[in-house]
Amino acid sequence: MILEAFKYDFFRNAFIAAILASIVCGIIGTIIVEKRLVMMSGGIAHTSFGGIGLGYLLGFEPILGAFGFAVIAAISISTMTRRAKTNSDVLVGIFWSVGMSLGIFFVSLMEGYPPDMTSYLFGDILTVSKFSMNIMIVANIIVVVSIVFLFNYWKSYLFDEEFSRVLGIPTRLLENFLFIMIALTIVVLLKVVGIILVIALLTIPPAIAKLFTYDLKNMMIISSIIGIIFTVSGLFISYIFNIASGATIILLAASAYFILAIFKGKVNKK
Template sequence: MEVMIMIEALSYEFMRNALYAGLLASVVCGVIGTLVVVNRIVFLAGAVAHAAYGGVGLAYFLGWPVLPCTVGFSVAAGGLMAGATAKGMDKADRFIGALWAGGMALGILLLDFTPGYNVDLMSFLFGSIMAVPRADIWMMLALDVLIIVLVLYFYKDFMALSFDREFAATRGIPVLMLHFLMLAMVGASVVMVIRVVGLILVIALLTIPSSIALSRARSLGGMMALSTVLAAVFCMIGLALAYALNLTSGAAIISVAVVGQALDALWRKVAHSGEGEA
């Protein structure tokens, strides 16, 4: 049913752009979401995502393109958080919380000061995938390519960092640089996902596919690949439901993802019960 709905919907250009945006966002959800989950930095990713709203306000206040400006702001916020947590999370939580709230507050204030501001706030909070312009699609593609190249180049180092940071440091791996790079990529990635499901729901799409893949993949690369596929499936089914039932697209996508995670948990529970009885 969903396939037929999508075929009908794709006769419209805005739906084709929405599909492209969803698939491109799925790539970063799979690749960067995996790094976020295995490195246990979901809290940091959430902070970067909410601070990114400052970039939205700055873009409208200065009259700059929203996506490039927000990416730059988010990468800078990620850098600040990387610096604060370079030696551990123990004493950085208050700073991260302040940056989390401060970024959102700055964005709201800048929008208040923007003359003639008439942008729908809900589109940034809950996503506006059906209104993504073609120019943003090309930038999302460029960001995808850049992130994939960086992750492939540093793949072995990221693998060592993800599973034993202290061991990685003793092997001469640039742990601090990779920490900064990872959070910079998180900053760029969350902006792409915000276009799909919004600021409020961004962490769900960034982490749910990777959480499902965590127990099923045998390698970091396999986890990234499976996460990407799952995110793409969630986006396509959610888009189809949003189009057919006139739902908010971001909420529809995340609802599908949550159902997928619940079904996966139920399947694993049933499978383990069967093994115990055997």
């Protein structure tokens, strides 16, 4: 039954999308966890919902609207936190709620029946389009190339930002670029696990990887591999049993994390 599924274009697209999403998620997710940007990433993800609603209202690709709103939110939160010295959690909460509200508001302005937003909220990897696939490919190229060629800069920025600034490394430029990559990653994950569950897929694989290594490079590699295992497994399970793919992927990942964390704790005690 599983092999027969590969006869269908939508399943092949979903399989490739699962791998692409896992790679970019493993890399950026590791940085998010190490830099403690989990809540900010959640705020950016939810703000992108406003762009999805605007895309439906004006008739352009909702994914592009999501990316635009995500980038604006990321750069705005970073800039306002730095200049106004405002608590970033407050700004994240504001952008989070405003983005979701705008999405609902834009959709409510449409004539006729409103579109089904379920796949954007909770993910449906089996509905990944060719356009979304192309965005995933571009996002993976940008993220992988940027991390590989600037790895030492990223490593320095993550573990000692002040010292990096003293060395002359453009930390502010790196930060803004990081937020753009986070926005790209969130857009990649929209169809895989959706806005509501995106934080989990960004954090669980790196958290599992951190149980076994503290080396940044190894964490990124292990996170990507773990992400591939969860997303592909979730894809097959959702296809066979006709259940929600996004929720299946996250439940698998969360279950694995708790089991491994308990096992690691017992091993450490011994």
